[in-house]
Amino acid sequence: MSKIQKAPKPQEVQATIKEFTREFLGEVLEAELEEFLGYKKYERSDSDNYRNGYTPKSVKTTCGPIELLVPRDRKGEFEPQLIRKRQTMLDEIENQITALYAKGMSTRDIQEILSDMYGFDVSPSLISKITDRILPKIKEWQARPLKEKYFLLWIDCIFYNIREDGQVRKKAIYVVISIDLEGYKEILGFWIDGTESSRFWLGVLNDLKARGVRDVFIFSVDGLTGLDKAIEATFPKADIQRCVVHQIRNSLRYVSWKDKRELARDLKKVYGAPTLEVAEREFEDFSAKWGEKYPHVVKSWEANWEALTTFFRYPVEIRRVMYTTNIIESVNSKFRKATAGRRVFPTEESLLKCLYMAAMELERKWRRPIKDWPSIYAQLSILFEDRL
Incomplete structure (x- = not known):
């Protein structure tokens, strides 16, 4: 009766895989040199260039560090x-580092993961250098x-904390998100600036125009300070809609906790009205009810009324896209997740x-048009017939 063969131990399997990888890499390197020289090893040639020994090199792989010649x-x-x-690790490791960085892990976290998984150390500075390769992209x-x-x-x-000149500064990152005429979402770019001004926004909007945006x-x-004026100067035909959700949040910020629910319900009657005329009547009722107790809320809505009610010019399908912030919130949520492990960034580039x-x-993930796009486009083709 034949003996049952014992299963190899995990470390033996790992050692076998590691040796196979070392032999495979060595054979590929030999084949590369053979292709470069134009003749095989031990084959006679008239070339004045020939093999000249080996250089030992340690390379980090998913099997652990491997010594190569x-x-x-x-x-x-x-x-x-x-x-x-000068490459000290295989591309697959570098790709893993970049992927972990994209998931929001810090350089220290990545260092620990690589050490636990593959048994070698990679310095935080090397991880930063590897991820720096995407800067040209x-x-x-x-x-x-x-x-x-x-x-x-x-x-x-x-807003993010960025180290600059030995101090931690809170800097604003402005992101532009779009919906094109096929209904697809796209992030057009990021801009960093310490202060908001019409001049800054002119630079951003003219950058978009220089990249091909005409309308x-x-x-x-x-x-945002100065943005409305910059839009009027660069895209004079565009309508400007002040974000209703942000306005509501700002309104409720200084409202007593016991009044918040009722006041928010009354505000919904304003922005949820079927027409502008009904919204104006609802706002009159809102002002009469809350104006004495919360005058700052009423004044804020009065001051921004025209920009807040732009969406009433449009059909319901378009209104929902204009005043809801689902797309913005999904982008911000992704950004917060990607940056959660870093309280302070060492540079703007990081x-x-x-x-x-x-x-x-x-x-x-944005591979489909937004919801109800055929209906929205049908409305746009009537409203913007001369601009499509």
């Missing part, structure tokens, strides 16, 4: 493609050509890397 040529012109000169993405016309652009602001039907904004990779993940 990299073949050389006499002239030193051979450039391996599988494992490039970010510049290319930020300057990419855009479509000529957009149905709707949201401009939103998020925007509607802007949805959050009362923050942009996180936001860019989060934006790429979002856009991979």
